[in-house]
Amino acid sequence: MAQLSLRGIKKRFRNTEVLHGIDLEIGDREFVVFVGPSGCGKSTLLRLIAGLDPISDGEFFLNGHRMNDVAPSRRGIAMVFQSYALYPHMDVYENMAFGARLMGLDKPEVERRIAEAAQMLRLEPLMARKPRELSGGQRQRVAIGRALVRKPDVFLLDEPLSNLDAALRADVRLEIARLHREIGGTMIYVTHDQVEAMTLADKIVVMNAGRIEQVGSPRDLYETPANTFVAAFIGSPRMALVTVTAKDGRLGIDNGGALDVGVLPGASSLRLGLRPDAVKLANGVGGEGFSGQVVYTEYLGDNAYVYVRLADGTLVAARTAPNDHFEPDAPVTVTVTPGAAHFFSADDGRRLVP
Structure with a gap:
């Protein structure tokens, strides 16, 4: 004992x-x-x-x-x-x-x-x-x-x-x-x-x-x-942390689009945490979501990770099927699986619950 x-x-x-x-x-x-x-x-x-x-x-x-x-x-x-x-x-x-x-x-x-x-x-x-x-x-x-x-x-x-x-x-x-x-x-x-x-x-x-x-x-x-x-340290690839502004129930970044992730915490300025499993990509820019540009792809056999630079400079990783193809420098739209987002205070970094 x-x-x-x-x-x-x-x-x-x-x-x-x-x-x-x-x-x-x-x-x-x-x-x-x-x-x-x-x-x-x-x-x-x-x-x-x-x-x-x-x-x-x-x-x-x-x-x-x-x-x-x-x-x-x-x-x-x-x-x-x-x-x-x-x-x-x-x-x-x-x-x-x-x-x-x-x-x-x-x-x-x-x-x-x-x-x-x-x-x-x-x-x-x-x-x-x-x-x-x-x-x-x-x-x-x-x-x-x-x-x-x-x-x-x-x-x-x-x-x-x-x-x-x-x-x-x-x-x-x-x-x-x-x-x-x-x-x-x-x-x-x-x-x-x-x-x-x-x-x-x-x-x-x-x-x-x-x-x-x-x-x-x-x-x-x-x-x-x-x-x-803790959010950024635990997990590989690491969780992306995007500084966003909440308005009318949607989250936006400067000159980079906006999206609806469901119920939000009661804060106007917060950080959105995105695990690779929660991120979805579509070729082209337009409609619901953040606009971004493909940086590179890591092919791992059974899956792949595509890294995308958002308009505010944040690097976001998305897990994709190995046969999905995204060209470097190509414009993409980033959306989030409903209920899979994490929220943190932009002031002290603590976790926020919607």
């Missing part, structure tokens, strides 16, 4: 505050992903949980026990680093055994745990190899195995896939998801890749500039983003 509670967590480096009062509850056996742009504080928060850096203000509780002054080795937490951090002079077996021996476990127990972790991660043929003789994905699995043999209450993973190529990244992502199902532990995973966050997490914590913007399931964040930051 591992329940974590972060209450008013702040972190300062000299006179610079990088975390500004983090409040977060993480339940037992949850897979929680911290996501956000580089420099937002997600790795710093992970290091505070691990005990590698001291907390400046606030309190951290693990299973109801205050952990602020508890040494990292006594927290029941294991961390997998971005750089693997394997001992180059040790083979795979010794790398996995090192931490378990420091815990004071006897030899039979160490061997049992290593055998169990090696089988789970399919490392048995590699036990006598040195790190330099392993691929990137194999090294990452060894780093995860080293954490596994400690049988921690909480696993922390700091951007573990960032050094891997695209194919390996997908493979190891599946390994991590399978591992969580099998061991049932609480996992906290840091990434700047929102695709990893959406595919792995039970709960996503979106961070920005040392603050939490929104906490929720992948579906919650995709379908009901709390503000324009």
Whole structure:
């Protein structure tokens, strides 16, 4: 069992505050992903949980026990680093055994745990190899195995896939998801890749500039983003945000047409959020909709994304059938699927409900 509670967590480096009062509850056996742009504080928060850096203000509780002054080795937490951090002079077996021996476990127990972790991660043929003789994905699995043999209450993973190529990244992502199902532990995973966050997490914590913007399931964040930051960060291609003016029940942009999207929020100036699935394109300009110009098309086999520049300069992506053809620089009319639009305040970016 591992329940974590972060209450008013702040972190300062000299006179610079990088975390500004983090409040977060993480339940037992949850897979929680911290996501956000580089420099937002997600790795710093992970290091505070691990005990590698001291907390400046606030309190951290693990299973109801205050952990602020508890040494990292006594927290029941294991961390997998971005750089693997394997001992180059040790083979795979010794790398996995090192931490378990420091815990004071006897030899039979160490061997049992290593055998169990090696089988789970399919490392048995590699036990006598040195790190330099392993691929990137194999090294990452060894780093995860080293954490596994400690049988921690909480696993922390700091951007573990960032050094891997695209194919390996997908493979190891599946390994991590399978591992969580099998061991049932609480996992906290840091990434700047929102695709990893959406595919792995039970709960996503979106961070920005040392603050939490929104906490929720992948579906919650995709379908009901709390503000324009979350709306633009979650989803690929990203949500387009168009500054529009509401008049007579229709939304318009300067010199770019207008459209009817149904019931509107009670604000005259707002931002319209459009996911690619919600955008419809028609060749030519005229009638209901925003006028735009095709920039380019991304063909992905089973579908395609057409990028269109609106009259106000906003770039909008539309998902189309792979056989639909839109010439670069061609004029098009942009409309929106009824009920699929998102609305945000043009002043502070918060979500508005019609």
